[in-house]
Amino acid sequence: MESEDDMHDANDVDSLEDFYSGETAMASDDDGDGDYDFGDNESDGSDDITSHRQQNYTILSEVDILERQEEDILRISTVLSIPRVAATILLRHYNWDVSKVHDAWFADEEKVRQAVGLLEKPVVQFPKSRELTCGICFESYPRDKIYSTACSHPFCTSCWEGYVSTAISDGPGCLSLRCPDPSCGSAVGQDMINVLASEEDKEKYTRYLLRSYVEDNRKTKWCPAPGCDYAVDFVVGSGIYDVSCNCSYSFCWNCTEEAHRPVDCGTVAKWILKNSAESENMNWILANSKPCPKCKRPIEKNQGCMHITCTPPCKYEFCWLCLGSWSDHGERTGGFYACNRYETAKQEGVYDETEKRREMAKNSLERYTHYYERWATNQSSRQKAIADLQQMQAVHIERLSDKQCQPESQLKFITEAWLQIIECRRVLKWTYAYGYYLPEYEHAKRVFFEYLQGEAESGLERLHQCAEKELQSFLNLDGPSKDFNEFRTKLAGLTSVTRNYFENLVRALENGLADVDAHGASSRSSSSKSLGGNGKGKGGRGKGASCRSSGSSRNLEDTDHWSCEHCTFANVRAVTTCQMCNRHR
Amino acid sequence: MQASRARLFKEYKEVQREKAVDPEIQLICDDSNIFKWTALIKGPSETPYEGGVFQLALVVPEQYPLQPPQVRFLTKIFHPNVHFKTGEICLDILKTAWSPAWTLQSVCRAIIALMAHPEPDSPLNCDSGNLLRSGDIRGYQSMARMYTRLAAMPKKG
Numbered sequence: 001m002e003s004e005d006d007m008h009d010a011n012d013v014d015s016l017e018d019f020y021s022g023e024t025a026m027a028s029d030d031d032g033d034g035d036y037d038f039g040d041n042e043s044d045g046s047d048d049i050t051s052h053r054q055q056n057y058t059i060l061s062e063v064d065i066l067e068r069q070e071e072d073i074l075r076i077s078t079v080l081s082i083p084r085v086a087a088t089i090l091l092r093h094y095n096w097d098v099s100k101v102h103d104a105w106f107a108d109e110e111k112v113r114q115a116v117g118l119l120e121k122p123v124v125q126f127p128k129s130r131e132l133t134c135g136i137c138f139e140s141y142p143r144d145k146i147y148s149t150a151c152s153h154p155f156c157t158s159c160w161e162g163y164v165s166t167a168i169s170d171g172p173g174c175l176s177l178r179c180p181d182p183s184c185g186s187a188v189g190q191d192m193i194n195v196l197a198s199e200e201d202k203e204k205y206t207r208y209l210l211r212s213y214v215e216d217n218r219k220t221k222w223c224p225a226p227g228c229d230y231a232v233d234f235v236v237g238s239g240i241y242d243v244s245c246n247c248s249y250s251f252c253w254n255c256t257e258e259a260h261r262p263v264d265c266g267t268v269a270k271w272i273l274k275n276s277a278e279s280e281n282m283n284w285i286l287a288n289s290k291p292c293p294k295c296k297r298p299i300e301k302n303q304g305c306m307h308i309t310c311t312p313p314c315k316y317e318f319c320w321l322c323l324g325s326w327s328d329h330g331e332r333t334g335g336f337y338a339c340n341r342y343e344t345a346k347q348e349g350v351y352d353e354t355e356k357r358r359e360m361a362k363n364s365l366e367r368y369t370h371y372y373e374r375w376a377t378n379q380s381s382r383q384k385a386i387a388d389l390q391q392m393q394a395v396h397i398e399r400l401s402d403k404q405c406q407p408e409s410q411l412k413f414i415t416e417a418w419l420q421i422i423e424c425r426r427v428l429k430w431t432y433a434y435g436y437y438l439p440e441y442e443h444a445k446r447v448f449f450e451y452l453q454g455e456a457e458s459g460l461e462r463l464h465q466c467a468e469k470e471l472q473s474f475l476n477l478d479g480p481s482k483d484f485n486e487f488r489t490k491l492a493g494l495t496s497v498t499r500n501y502f503e504n505l506v507r508a509l510e511n512g513l514a515d516v517d518a519h520g521a522s523s524r525s526s527s528s529k530s531l532g533g534n535g536k537g538k539g540g541r542g543k544g545a546s547c548r549s550s551g552s553s554r555n556l557e558d559t560d561h562w563s564c565e566h567c568t569f570a571n572v573r574a575v576t577t578c579q580m581c582n583r584h585r
Numbered sequence: 586m587q588a589s590r591a592r593l594f595k596e597y598k599e600v601q602r603e604k605a606v607d608p609e610i611q612l613i614c615d616d617s618n619i620f621k622w623t624a625l626i627k628g629p630s631e632t633p634y635e636g637g638v639f640q641l642a643l644v645v646p647e648q649y650p651l652q653p654p655q656v657r658f659l660t661k662i663f664h665p666n667v668h669f670k671t672g673e674i675c676l677d678i679l680k681t682a683w684s685p686a687w688t689l690q691s692v693c694r695a696i697i698a699l700m701a702h703p704e705p706d707s708p709l710n711c712d713s714g715n716l717l718r719s720g721d722i723r724g725y726q727s728m729a730r731m732y733t734r735l736a737a738m739p740k741k742g
Contacts, residue, residue, distance in 0.1 A: 138595040182684040
């Protein structure tokens, strides 16, 4: 009894902390996911995770982007004592890198001015006459109808308008527009655009300028989610690329695919290519069909005897086994249902190569299907969980709060459980891509990996089950239930246990299952010969257990808790049996 | 439409006046359509095209001079940047580097310059480009010379 009270206390402290630290996260549905971070974890004392907690990126709205852009422009304009428009042109030329502009400018101002097209004095002198000839339409105009950039090449208003409008409809290249004179590189700035372009074009130009600030800048990228207008400013160097946008989409900053920790970008790219590529179709055809010896169309044999007749117009009759003409078959080749020629030839090794290739393709296809199915199942399961969470936040939480007479703030553990499920489904999904590319010969690693994956998966299934089914029963009740507190303890506990499992998994995969290498060699040399594959498997498993216990010993440094050896649950010091799996300490 | 016509008319008058000034280029406007021009250019000296007269067809778009004219060789020519069958020309100022301050006259001048300085690295005529890239200057020159004689010079006798 005592121990249970302790548990509640611990949980209350947790939820109180959550309440304060995560208040904004609860403010709206969208923010909930956005603020959630895999490392955002109170009950775990591990140091590795703490360092991950620091956010190394900032989500920028359009207003933020404009603000930053304006700041940079003003800074350059002030430091270099040049007009705002010139500062904009300079920054764009140097991909909005303020320090690069500084370096280049102070190293050789003249050279920079030449390259960018910021002239200090005109390259041509206007003749003294009152009229000037436009360099495009060759008509003469009074001076006040003539415009030019700093170079003073004269062009009339309507030619300028055409020139500018053509450039803007040609795309973002208009940001580095130059004087129409082919020999002149003088830059056309936004001030000219504002005078000469139509309202619509001006808007386009401003849009290009904003986009350029995000797209040409090495530190920023747009969130790749469809319809999302946020950009992400990223501090390179921390090694962790996962970014959660305010639109709730998580993606990898490095490759802009969806977030894929613990799998690296290269593996993800390979996997995505594989999923989309025709190569799998080709493998299937190769594995399950043989080409007709005459017309070369692939034929799948799904039933029947070895006597194949190709479909019209070919109609060639041949033997499925040796691919020879059927007219050569009969009693002397071993009857109609077996082919001696094939058997002999196979023994002589004639068919080996193609047969082997077919066999390999078939195996590799089965292997791929295995991983792909699991990858896809977790993907759809995650989509479902996201929908369930939204439903939960929109409807069920309120209902549950009424039925069980609990304030909504104390039901936060349910949302947390669901967020954990969503995150875990994502990690689990990618571990299948990882597994597919983990080489067959790395036996110890494979065993360890599958062990970790299995543990994580079964933990997640327990959690998912509890959050889905058991919660449902409380929703169907009419009044408050005594069991609700028990349910709270269980679900919060499962959430934390599952989080631990997945952190172990992520850590292990991110360091390339290095723990196996450290001990793997010695155990292999001693056991592999006598015990064969099986022995290696056991060795691998042993490694897994020892690694995990060393992982949990880290947790033990937290003196108020002890970490269960079996399920890693952090129990309070006072109890001797694990609150989660009921095993003794 | 009006702007391009006015501009072309200016060029037309300029061409009449400049005829004697630039003997390498002869620009002729189509009798019925000011947007269609023909040019006769002389092969630059000290090149395999020397002594030949090459005919160009220029088609001017309505957005001229904001958009470049389309130019192609009517006379067969063996040159890395000219398509051997269609006469299409690969020249930056006729594509991306166009400026409205260019004229038909200056386009022709640019094409003469291209004949003297081929760009074998972006070839439309790969055979010709390969000859130059492999360093077979003599091979390229004799081929170009032969086609100049066959197609761009008046037949003797």
